Amino acid sequence: MKRRILYPGTPPVILGCATVGGRREKEGPFGALFDLTDKTDRFRKKTWETAEAEMQRLALCKALEKTGKSAMEIDALFAGDLINQCAASVFGLVNVPAPFFGIFGACSTLTEGLTLASLALENPGVSLTAVVTSSHNCSAERQFRSPLEYGGQRPPTSQWTVTGAGAYLLSGRAEEGCCARVTALLPGIAVDSGLTDSSNMGAAMAPAAADTFLSYFAESGERPEDYDLIVTGDLGAEGSSLFLEFLAENGCPNVKNHEDCGALIYDRKRADVHSGGSGCGCAGTMLANRYLPLLLRGEKRRILFAATGALMNAASVQQGLSIPGIAHLVRLESPENGKEKI
């Protein structure tokens, strides 16, 4: 199977970012790093769906403010979420005067967007792109499972959909103060392992994550230890252990530098989140709250980051279809990390 790592002609830079989160996210270990939070999770809106849309709007506005850019400078805006027909993105960003591309990669949406935003920058007419992604625990529960009021029990393998939104601005030209460079891309292939348990998304996504990372190492000739960190989106505790097993079975044993956004975003001893966090807002906020600061401060120099998605809808689960997974990988390097690479 052909897997070609894509190297942008000139590595785009992530100029800046912003994150918005809910109560439980604020209480997590990275809670202080959100730009905006609302302990009611409602963001002054009447429905969970419009609250999620508002989080996308707030995240993008804050990212623009932090970078000194205007929405009218955005040449291509990539946005997606878990809500049917990408409605959080549509209604959150409808008044942004920028070309709008709805994308869907379930919880892999962040890196699907970063990939497309990086590729678009290769056109000389495109100089600034944006990626926005979100999830909201209450809109996701209502749509995919049961209304919150139902109070259904959740098995230990289940994950907690993050109430969060992240916005990222990318430029084709290095600028002062940028967070990171995007130096390589490996878009994911959907992997169907035949799993049907919608309470164990980590297991459904782990094979896709392993496929993407193993393909990356095979194509590049590199190894996990060549990186400061290899990061997955929201495999959770369950999916992460499967992911490491798959790597070990395929020539990458004893990986010590793996982190998973879903396993880290909450204090799992205190918060009742079972296997960890999930949703587009998980990787969507953790990249900005944890990993870009590490690169910006030079504490880490090279990170492989792959958000992971479980591809399904409520009807497909009810009709007994399996849950394919997907993982899109981006290679991120600290902004000052020499120009000899690529």
Add this chain to the structure above:
Amino acid sequence: MKRRILYPGTPPVILGCATVGGRREKEGPFGALFDLTDKTDRFRKKTWETAEAEMQRLALCKALEKTGKSAMEIDALFAGDLINQCAASVFGLVNVPAPFFGIFGACSTLTEGLTLASLALENPGVSLTAVVTSSHNCSAERQFRSPLEYGGQRPPTSQWTVTGAGAYLLSGRAEEGCCARVTALLPGIAVDSGLTDSSNMGAAMAPAAADTFLSYFAESGERPEDYDLIVTGDLGAEGSSLFLEFLAENGCPNVKNHEDCGALIYDRKRADVHSGGSGCGCAGTMLANRYLPLLLRGEKRRILFAATGALMNAASVQQGLSIPGIAHLVRLESPENGKEKI
């Protein structure tokens, strides 16, 4: 507002395409041009949703067969539909061994995909891309409105969701027998006119279509009459007349060369489709069945083609939100149409 027409460095070519349709589509004026049809609309599947997924698979397989390409040669596959979480694309294409990008632009998905597939080809690692899109009347009715058995009445402004799928293969290098060149792109901006009538999608989309075409003419200095055809996706009869009014009010009166896929796909005198066809499968099949053959045979040389989408979901309509529209434009030129352009 910044609207920048994007010119691909080397115009990508549409190498080939294929279409799949249902009974009513086969009975329409372009029915004989479908590569595959099934008069049961079921495509040997047990559910409407899996039937739609099968249509995507069949369309891509047929397009690959017609162009002599293999799925493993595809560097980036862009696919979308109207089903929640792009499930027709996911389950139709999950076994295609190619990097998968889910996209959502409602009925504008075809040209959103052609835009991204063209931009991706600017990366030297990408040489073949694919776009697949679909809609199915029965899966759309069940999801957005009522199950077919309910037999709800439909107002005259309503449209009929096309049961159809189209697949397109694009290459960065001109090859013998290609259908058309993609010589310019103008991605759409979401336009919210405050309309809330989900039985009149044409009116919701017409302002976005007008915005995209008027921006194109303003930026390029060209006029509608500089083209052989200006084509919209699925405004239907109602939306088309509004679209032409908007053009007339903004300096483009008496446009004689406009066609709308939705207004043409059915014989509206015979078929009970009210304002015309709609859905991702409308523009998704009409580009291949009507417009690419015109370009290939040299009967038309330059076409502006914009699929149009209404951005909403069932919950947003129930919650009283408006229905924004969007239209992504691609400029298509006949394959032999001199290299002096661009």
